[in-house]
Amino acid sequence: MAKPLEFARRLHSWLAGSLSAEFNSITRTSSAILNDTAIEFVEVFAMSLSQVLPEVQSLSRLDKIRLIQILAQDLEQNDGSIIESGRSYPVWSPDQAFTAAAALLQALEEDKGRP
């Protein structure tokens, strides 16, 4: 088993990237991984939250705080790249224009048979 802080680092890495991206990373850094604990590293990929939770709960108080910081930072960065704070995002969909929809259907009905 890796040391708690190392585990947190790997967990962060796992959460930060997609599976395929991480496997590409593994390929590129295979020697580095093998020098470490590659089997445990791969096991992290297959873990579900219920499997990860006991490991996380076994961390020291300090490492838990650091893990929270890492995850919060990670979430903030990912969200920020998609939806920017303070920016305007207009939604033009006439999403409840059902009366208008009925009018269009009526127009189509009236238009039937026209060239």
Add this chain to the structure above:
Amino acid sequence: MSVPQRFAYVPRDPSLGNASLAPMLPLTLIKGQSVETFGLVDSGAAINVLPYSLGVQLGFDWGQETRSVELSGNLATVEARVVVLSAVVGSFPPVRLAFAWAQTDAVSVILGQVNFFLEFDVCFFRSQSQFEVRPKP
């Protein structure tokens, strides 16, 4: 049954990159004139919407179109008239589409439930930045 045609998502705002990718369908609208354009395939839209200048290009006359409709959302304050025209998507046969012709150009062509989704079946593959369209069976 027709074989679906696959289209790529298109970035609508280069500064936003992938965040602005949208299913913009290339299609030809035909009335008095024929105009090639892109329409936002919008399953959340109740209706099709046609921007003002495109309607004029197609040969519609605002004063002649008397059937008015009320829009909603960002378009709630914009006047709109009902128009019916032909549209060609890919190599599929032409279909009749009814649009709310909006008196603004601050909107894309929107392809909504009535009646684009009544004419075409659509599958979105957002993770692949692609979508498929085929005529109704």
